[in-house]
Amino acid sequence: METEPAVPHHNAPAAGSKLGVHYAQCFGCGDEQEAGLHLQSTVGEGRTVHSQFTVTEAHQGAPGLAHGGLLACAFDEALGATVGNLLRKPAVTGRLETDFRRPVPVGSILYIAATLDGTAGRKIYVSADGRLDAEDGPIAVRARGLFVMVGLEHFTTHGDPEALEKFREAARNNREDWNINP
Numbered sequence: 001m002e003t004e005p006a007v008p009h010h011n012a013p014a015a016g017s018k019l020g021v022h023y024a025q026c027f028g029c030g031d032e033q034e035a036g037l038h039l040q041s042t043v044g045e046g047r048t049v050h051s052q053f054t055v056t057e058a059h060q061g062a063p064g065l066a067h068g069g070l071l072a073c074a075f076d077e078a079l080g081a082t083v084g085n086l087l088r089k090p091a092v093t094g095r096l097e098t099d100f101r102r103p104v105p106v107g108s109i110l111y112i113a114a115t116l117d118g119t120a121g122r123k124i125y126v127s128a129d130g131r132l133d134a135e136d137g138p139i140a141v142r143a144r145g146l147f148v149m150v151g152l153e154h155f156t157t158h159g160d161p162e163a164l165e166k167f168r169e170a171a172r173n174n175r176e177d178w179n180i181n182p
């Protein structure tokens with residue numbers, strides 16, 4: 001199947017919009033996960049989303065340095081936020097590749113710029129660069145993801161139905177932040 005340019009949903013938030021927390025318990029962005037990444041994202045021009053996260057002591061692998069798997073988590077979140085908010089269709093990560101180019105010290109801020117690269121049927125291709133301490137800082141991590149669009153039954157069948165209902169209630173009350181309906 002041929003890859004086509006990804007076309008943002010007509011209700012996708014405009015450039016400059018700050019994206020809210022999509023789920024309070026999410027390790028990537030949730031505000032009820034004390035040791036989580038607390039990633040914050042803003043829609044950029046075109047098919048881009050800019051995210052930031054501050055590396056804390058809770059995120060270490062080696063002393064004073066971020067754990068690689070945790071950095072991959074930040075990219076999963078940043079890419080997922082890009083897919084979810086620009087396309088406004090439920091999708092999950094099928095494949096995530098990360099290139100670790102420089103160590104990321106505790107205390108640094110990672111600036112992640114993600115772009116929707118294209119779609120092919122249910123497949124969504126998305127990629128991102130993570131730069132150290134400034135939007136034009138040196139690239140520390142690069143990632144490419146393949147997300148797969150899923151029906152809401154993916155979450156009802158495999159997830160926690162009670163938590164999902166609370167999530168849907170929050171989404172109904174805050175449609176501007178997140179819309180789980182395709």
Ligand SMILES: CCCCCCCC(=O)SCCNC(=O)CCNC(=O)[C@H](O)C(C)(C)COP(=O)(O)OP(=O)(O)OC[C@H]1O[C@@H](n2cnc3c(N)ncnc32)[C@H](O)[C@@H]1OP(=O)(O)O
Nearest residue numbers: 022076077080081084092093094095121122123146148150
């Ligand atoms: C705002 C939101 C932010 C959220 C950020 C966090 C996002 C996440 O972390 S999601 C959690 C992690 N991911 C998961 O748990 C997903 C687990 N995997 C699954 O449920 C399934 O394997 C799933 C849904 C991805 C695909 O299964 P299924 O629906 O049966 O589709 P399937 O036919 O296998 O694949 C669809 C297409 O994707 C392709 N594909 C699926 N997985 C991969 C992969 N790993 N590599 C390459 N291609 C793949 C298939 O080849 C197929 O391609 P084609 O249409 O060309 O034949």
